Amino acid sequence: MSYSSYSCEIVIRANKKHFRLNEIAIISVKLVQTHNRCYREGSIPAHKMIGLKLLSKSVMHRINDYEWRITYRVRVLKKNAYFESYRRCPRGGGVARLYFKVN
Numbered sequence: 001m002s003y004s005s006y007s008c009e010i011v012i013r014a015n016k017k018h019f020r021l022n023e024i025a026i027i028s029v030k031l032v033q034t035h036n037r038c039y040r041e042g043s044i045p046a047h048k049m050i051g052l053k054l055l056s057k058s059v060m061h062r063i064n065d066y067e068w069r070i071t072y073r074v075r076v077l078k079k080n081a082y083f084e085s086y087r088r089c090p091r092g093g094g095v096a097r098l099y100f101k102v103n
Contacts, residue, residue: 011032011096019102023075029070031087033066043060046086047085049083051078051081052081056073057072
């Protein structure tokens with residue numbers, strides 16, 4: 001699930017749909033620049049995690065002229081876990097939240 005804004009779209013995906021407690025999830029965060037000029041080009045979006053523990057993260061890398069991706073490895077600790085990624089800038093930024101389905 002992602003929410004568009006004036007300047008950036010953030011798309012968050014997990015490596016699968018359902019998780020068990022203490023299972024490791026791989027989260028991919030894609031930042032899509034929707035305007036032509038950005039002074040924050042390629043900067044890592046901030047993140048907020050509830051019910052998750054960060055184990056590692058990759059380097060932010062460019063996919064093409066307007067897209068970047070970063071990957072996080074997290075452990076699922078609670079049933080109501082979610083991962084939120086956001087970016088603030090004068091043109092509006094972007095925000096997205098991924099809720100985990102935990103069995």
